[in-house]
Amino acid sequence: MHVNSSKQKDNMMKNRFKTFALAAALALTLASCGNTAGKNTADTRQEENRAKLSIEDGIYHVDFDTDSRMFHVNEACNGKATLTVKDKEGTVHLIMPSKNIVALFLGKADDAKKKDADKIKPTEEEVTYSDGLTEKVFAFDVPVPVLEKEFDLALIGTKGVWYDHKVSVSHPTMDGAYRADLTLEGGSGRASITSPADIVAKDKAYLVQIEWSSPFYDYMIVDQKKYKPVNKDGNSIFKIPVKDLHKPVKVIADTVAMSKPHEIEYTISFDHIVAK
Secondary structure, three states: OHHHHHHHHHHHHHHHHHHHHHHHHHHHHHHHHHHHHHHOOHHHHHHHHOOOOOOOOEEEEEEEEEOOOOOOOOHHHOOEEEEEEEOOEEEEEEEOOOOOEEEEEOOOHHHHOOOOOOOEOOEEEEEEOOOOOEEEEEEEEEEEOOOOOEEEOEEEEOOOOEEOOEEEEEEEEOOEEEEEEEEEEEOOOOOOEOOOEEEEEEOOEEEEEEEEOOOOEEEEEEOOEEEOOOOOOOOOEEEEEEOOOOOOEEEEEEEOOOOOOEEEEEEEEEEEEEEO
């Protein structure tokens, strides 16, 4: 009887162990499923769309093409858009012809209608046409999952209906003309520079035009190299090289407005860089 009782206890312990093991396995499975479900959100889908591009970081002119003549960039852009690549992730800046498109979505129209859809909202921008007229229109910053191939980009207009479209971003080139908003820090705060400013890119280098609010700056120093004004009359204008528009650049500007020349340290930052 004693032997049988020991066997029963052993069997009971084995059964309890099996039950515990099954419960643990089930818990792991449910946790795994829970994590998958939690990641299936608009934010995660957006992260997945942020594919790495096989292109160097920088600012590029690109062609933006769509499957519809009704969906295109502003005529002032000549079919071009601005691609910004940072850490191998690309964002294309699209300036629209008007304010008729009120949102975009990277994907299909059916997905754009979902509650958690990560819609791309517009910013307002002023464009200047060849005849000198100006107009305020919408612009969008769209993540670019791939270059030289079509991808899905849905849009919704003022009538509230989502439409599917195929678009492509292709032929990136750094060379060309750009403009950017400039921010100046340093000094006494009395001096300022013109913003937006013109930028010319050539051979992977950027030449930025800096126009001061004073005619009394007689040179600037960038990366230990001295630059003289490019003009003789009016406020001082310089053209300085900048290696990376994503990073602030430290400069020295010498002013002769006081009794003695003074070198003043400034920091210039760049934002909202678009193709001209």
